[in-house]
Amino acid sequence: MLVKTYGSAVYGVDALTITIEVSIVSGTKYFVVGLPDNAVKESMFRVESAIRTSGYHMPRQRIVVNLAPADIRKEGSAYDLSIAIAILAASGQIKTDELDQYFIMGELSLDGGLQSIKGALPIAIQARNDGYKGFILPKVNSREAGIVNELLVYGIETLAEVIDFFNGKEKPEPIVVDTREEFFRQINSYEQDFSDVKGQENIKRALEIAAAGGHNVILIGPPGAGKTMLAKRLPTILPPLNLQEALESTKIYSVAGKLPVANALMTERPYRSPHHTISDVALVGGGMNPQPGEISLAHNGVLFLDELPEFKRSVLEVMRQPLEDRKVSISRAKFSVEYPSSFMLVASMNPCPCGFFNHPEKECLCGPGIVQKYLSKISGPLLDRIDLHVEVTPVNFTELSSSRDAEKSSEIRKRVMKAREVQDKRFAENNVLHFNAQMSPNMVRQICVIDETGQVLIKRAMEKLGLSARAYDRILKVSRTIADLAGSEAIEAEHLAEAIHYRSLDRESWAG
Secondary structure: OEEEEEEEEEEOOEEEEEEEEEEEEOOOOEEEEOOEOHHHHOHHHHHHHHHHHOOOOOOOOEEEEEEEOOOOOEOOOOOHHHHHHHHHHHOOOOOOOOHHHEEEOOEEOOOOEEEOOOOHHHHHHHHHHOOOOEEEEEHHHHHHHHOOOOOEEEEEOEHHHHHHHHOOOOOOOOOOOOHHHHHHHOOOOOOOOHHHOOOOHHHHHHHHHHHHHOOOEEEEOOOOOOHHHHHHOHHHHOOOOOHHHHHHHHHHHHHHOOOOOOOOOOOOOOEEOOOOOOOHHHHHEEOOOOEEOHHHHOOOOEEEEOOHHHOOHHHHHOOHHHHHHOEEEEEOOOOEEEEEOOOEEEEEEOOOOOOOOOOOOOOOOOOOOHHHHHHOOOOHHHHOOOOEEEEOOOOOHHHHOOOOOOOOHHHHHHHHHHHHHHHHHHOOOOOOOOOHHHOOHHHHHHHOOEOHHHHHHHHHHHHHOOOOOOHHHHHHHHHHHHHHHHOOOOEOHHHHHHHHHOEHHHOOOOOO
């Protein structure tokens, strides 16, 4: 007898419908065809044990399992449940009336329990788009799939429950998640706050500018100056995720299997901080079975690279294109996948190997040329994509012990959102651009117009401070954001002066 069940394979952040065909005829042995990987081939052992443990029998005949379309590679253990149900239906142990109305996915334990799967959200979206009535999956993944409307989602714990479902004995209530309620309930649930940081008002100001214009930023300062503490709080002043951004981020975390069980939806802006020993594949994504990398997990949020010069040069260089394109394409001989990667890059570094170059109190122990050699670990093209270079100085005892309340993240966020509203109007006709940092050189010339006083100021700055040519566009972009924060239509000299201040590493004299 031939029976079909339906599941899905995830490619990139989208899903593709897979038909699981099972034929039981006279003979012996099990065969799984349709380009399965080892995890799929091994499913027959899990399936047999789960069926027996659930009180049913495994047919002692020739069983052929085909995963169609057969020219697409199938990966992972999520097809266990689909195969088990198809085998039971083909052997007459399950009614087949409703099998063609549901997506069925789940990994089976030997005792018949269901383990979690990856990509439940994009699979649920695909099921709805293809017109299926419902989606049966492990209970642990049911909430993330439940945010898809017009689809009945059933969270099941054991194979026996699924068998009872199709035999009409017992049907659990479908999972219902109010997406908007879930979204707005947790939208501002950050644990950190800028009010935790004593002093460092100039650094907070720089991060406010970065958040307002979507600019990448690098923090340079000695150990213990508060670089990491400040970076961790940057997401708290970014505008809240809108529903579309939340769904995008949730799909990525669902595919990577990193969505917290308690959450049906990502409501906070992601913050990722990989260790400097990370490989280039782990950072940008890919591998034998392509998975999203750290830059995609940081989509719509912040990617923090602590101690930037300690990262391997090859790792940093592969970030250059995603920083410009805001997406990463992983290409293989037979397929290619694309992951979104629109993130704010925040990097931190010591000014020198010992960490105390330009320190107000401690003496630098590095020899001649060591500082320049240390800074040269960061390539010019990568530095070219970082708009703000901010020097972080240690907090003195007076500020550290002060009982004065610092400004809360919520207050800073209001100013950031106001500046973003200005940019939304500015780029309303452009579907690609959303904030100032994304402007092309041609758009910079059109939008960031400065008067004669400003021209003189920037010319003197470039001559006196030895600023490089690449700093010119960056200064104009940042000054446009500063003007937006100030509510000014024109870029004034004071806006330019502040933007010039944030180009430390472009000064020829900085490293001595």
